[in-house]
Amino acid sequence: MPQLANRLERLGTETAFSVAQAAAAWKAKGNTVYPFHLGDINIPTAPHIVEAMNQAISDGYTGYCPGPGIPQLREALAEDVGSRRGMEFTADNVVVMTGGKPVITKFLQTVMNPGQEVLYPNPGFPIYESQIEYLGGTAVPYGYAPTESGFAIDIEKIRASITKNTVAIIYNDLQNPISAESTDEEREAVAQLAQEHNLWVLSDEAYFETRYEGSSKSIAALPGMAERTVILYTFSKKFAMTGSRLGCAVAPTEIANVMSKLNTNDESCTTHYVQWAGISALRGPQEPVQEMLDTLKERRDVACEILNSIPGFSVAVPQSTFYLFPDVTDAMERKGFTAVGDFATAALEATGVSFCTREHFGRRLPDEDRQYIRLAYSGIETDAIREGLGRLREWIEAA
Secondary structure: OOOHHHHHOOOOOOOOHHHHHHHHHHHOOOOEEEEOOOOOOOOOOOOHHHHHHHHHHHHHOOOOOOOOHHHHHHHHHHHHHHHHHHOOOOOOHHEEEEHHHHHHHHHHHHHHOOOEEEEEOOOOOOHHHHHHHOOEEEEEEOEEEEEEEEEEEOOHHHOOOOOOOEEEEOOOOOOOOOOOOOOOHHHHHHHHHHHOOOOOOEOOOOOOOOOOOOOOHHHHOOOOOOOEEEEEEHHHHHHOHHHOHHHHHOOHHHHHHHHHHHHHHHHHOOOHHHHHHHHHHHHHHHHHHHHHHHHHHHHHHHHHHHHHOOOOOOOOOOOOOOEEEEEOHHHHHHHHHOOOOHHHHHHHHHHOEEEEEHHOOOOOOOOOOOOEEEEEEEOHHHHHHHHHHHHHHHHHOOO
């Protein structure tokens, strides 16, 4: 048989889906499963958005459309993204894509040559590392240190990792999986490094508006950053549109023009009628957004309260995203586990609680000595959170 391309050996995946498979197999045997593993949302897309999509289909918007997106959506995005960040954009800065993931790949295709280095957060969204390496770059991780309020970026680690071969940094404020949110000082420090070393920045802002207290800020809005920063925006989280696959890059026109050309090469265009749904999401009633946030906040509060009552568990209460990243080192020791994957499997089989581990979000860094798991509460009802985490607590207590 003909050989496959060598670069496939460098292609990673979103390994959280393997946890979903294990959970499904356990459920198929007749067991109850409490699904904390995937960051999907079990709250329906708002009716007015669905109606707009259906109307667009009825109106015949089922064919090709411009590669960078329909003008009406690009204009709506430029206005919305800009106003919420204190910035000014035009439609020329916006390139519509099939969700947020393509922004990662097309950013790297645009700014990185094979052999060049890109800094990325670890733990972090695994597609960063996968795409850097798949496209022939060198993925250089930077880590986090635990704090009383969550986690802080190791700025000195970033500084020490930058070389003459570094071309970009991926920055995920309001971070998946650890829910870390930068202080103003931390955000400014990252921006200063980017400017000092003339780096491109991908600012993954998927959870910019999925927050319960406080207000979000964008690194792109800092002085000197707009011209070197690409904002990743997605409809998936804010509008519960994960399956609609709609997002965009908001970028300097030099980058936006290249991404538009990549769109034409890769998928021609984003689904036409879904883009009309996006306009309705942005410009229609926003009450469903707040109702979803209220639901998620209730789930967060319940989950954090129970998790912090479990012997050997410790987690800060995040102000954003819908993920929790508790330290379970002492709980694992209590139960006699040294490998967090074995701990997760045992927990599933003993309690039905399914979750990801730190190992699903990048290769462990050499100086890491604590064990963490990640729980997503976006796809599980409050009563099930109480029941599932209650069973987890009983299992740990029984050690």
